[in-house]
Amino acid sequence: MNDEVLDPKVMLERSARLGALTRAEASPGPFAWLAAMAALMPVTFAGIGSARGEDGVLAVALVFGATVGLLSVTLMRGRAFSVGFRRRFVPAMLAWGTAFGVFLSVGLLILRTELLYWIPAGIIVALPLAVAAWREDALRRGR
Amino acid sequence: MVAEPAERHPRHDLDPVIHQPVRFSILAMLVAAEDVQFAMIRDVVEVSDSVLSKQLTLLEQAGLIAIRKEFAGKYPRTWVRLTPDGRVAYTAHLDALRAIVAGAAPGS
Numbered sequence: 734m735n736d737e738v739l740d741p742k743v744m745l746e747r748s749a750r751l752g753a754l755t756r757a758e759a760s761p762g763p764f765a766w767l768a769a770m771a772a773l774m775p776v777t778f779a780g781i782g783s784a785r786g787e788d789g790v791l792a793v794a795l796v797f798g799a800t801v802g803l804l805s806v807t808l809m810r811g812r813a814f815s816v817g818f819r820r821r822f823v824p825a826m827l828a829w830g831t832a833f834g835v836f837l838s839v840g841l842l843i844l845r846t847e848l849l850y851w852i853p854a855g856i857i858v859a860l861p862l863a864v865a866a867w868r869e870d871a872l873r874r875g876r
Numbered sequence: 877m878v879a880e881p882a883e884r885h886p887r888h889d890l891d892p893v894i895h896q897p898v899r900f901s902i903l904a905m906l907v908a909a910e911d912v913q914f915a916m917i918r919d920v921v922e923v924s925d926s927v928l929s930k931q932l933t934l935l936e937q938a939g940l941i942a943i944r945k946e947f948a949g950k951y952p953r954t955w956v957r958l959t960p961d962g963r964v965a966y967t968a969h970l971d972a973l974r975a976i977v978a979g980a981a982p983g984s
Contacts, residue, residue: 739897741977745970745977748900748970751904755908758916
């Protein structure tokens, strides 16, 4: 890119083009991560509910941890993050973490093998992630 | 005797720090994101590492951007973001450009 002073119209066009390009790079990773994490919750919780013994629960926990790690490495390695992403991401993670901790604790302590508890619990725990994913998608589409 | 113009021309509102094309392009990217990696700016703006570093330093000294360095494993990563002052200044610069374009439009 050379150093010339450009026509104002050209500079406005350049601003719009570079802005759109950056926004396109910034959004897909976090959206995909949040959506995949939301989908993972009911599967994980159903897995815990149907696991046999402590070894089964441990196996589900290991698979869950590995999946989260893989998703984070592959989807959260973007070279740009959208405006306000941190401001939206932190409350979403706090809401999810709280729901995850509460439902997991209650389930493991009281209702370990009750699938009728674990399946809806997994859906409820997925909600903060699903809402966050929906918001990222809406912002990406300019809604 | 020269008459005083009725209105100040909007070109006077252009910020010389922002108006330089490489710096303008950097800010055009940053205004659309919260954080952008050094490498992405370099690739999109199509400048060398040294040119980009120099321009980023100028923008940082002007208080328009903030630079954050971190490590991903062994590899250093540099993130760049627009400061609140930078956002205001860039928006004002765009407004001045729009005013110039509107003033130059036929019939205006």
